[in-house]
Amino acid sequence: MNKIIKYVVFALVIGLSLYNAVYFESLDEHKKQQNAGVFDAKTLAAHFMASKVETLPAIDASEFLINIIKDVNNYAKSNGKKLGISDNYNFIIESNAKVVAIEDENVLIALSNSEQQIRIATDFIFGNAIRDASAVADIGNFQNTMDFNTISVELNNIVRETIIPSFKKEVKEGDKLYFKGAVKVNTKYPDLQYLKVIPLIIKFNN
Incomplete structure (x- = not known):
């Protein structure tokens, strides 16, 4: 009888120990904990494109072209943004424009109220x-450059997958449109006649 009581007590002690050692949580909570601290570039890029682009400050494209051609180095340093010691300066520009030509990799446009022209990239984004x-x-907020670089990949993917296809399908010579986009200028080897805008917004005004 004593042995039976000892076995029962022993079993109860083991059971209580195992119960206290096991922690139960939902699968969703487990995934949330597992992913805590993991940077999500895709979500950041999607949020930016969905809610920040409309209000993003931009330089008038005509003003940009006049000044960048006049003094590329000083204008880029005063108005562009770059990373580190790079010679690449980046700008957000906007304007109303008219489509001049549909090219293989770009759409050539003429800015409204001027003869200035620039290209909207439709390939190689x-x-x-x-x-x-x-x-x-x-970049100072990131522990590694891979996460930081992934942001560019995801932003470009959104442009390539959601903006470019419909634009290429609809655009034709003579169309009037509004655009806002990013453009890069290399001050060491400027090629100002072939600047390309990566579009963030394109709206037809026909």
Whole structure:
């Protein structure tokens, strides 16, 4: 009898120990804890494109072209944004414009009330122009450059997948439109006749 009581007590002690050692949580909570601290560039990029682009400060494109051609170095240093010691300066510009020509990789447009022309890129959407021109993120807040660079990848993906296809499908010569976008200027090797805007907003005004 004593042995039976000892076994019962022993079993109860073991059971209580195991119960206290096991921690139960929902699967969702587990995933949340597991992902805590993991940077989500895709979410950041989507939030920026959905809620920040409309109010993003931009330079009038005509003013930009006049001044960048007049004095590329001083204008870039005064008005552009760059990362580190790079020669690449980035700008957010906007304007109303008219479509002049549909090219293989771009759409050539003439800015309203001027003869100035610039291109909207419709292919090869890559680089850091959107990220750096918009200041959507500060590299000082990141522990590694991979996360920071992934922001550019995700921003470019959104442009490539959601803005460019419909624009290419609808655009034709003579169309009037409004655009806002990012443009990169390399002050060491400026090629100001072939500047390309990566579009963040395109609205037809026909």
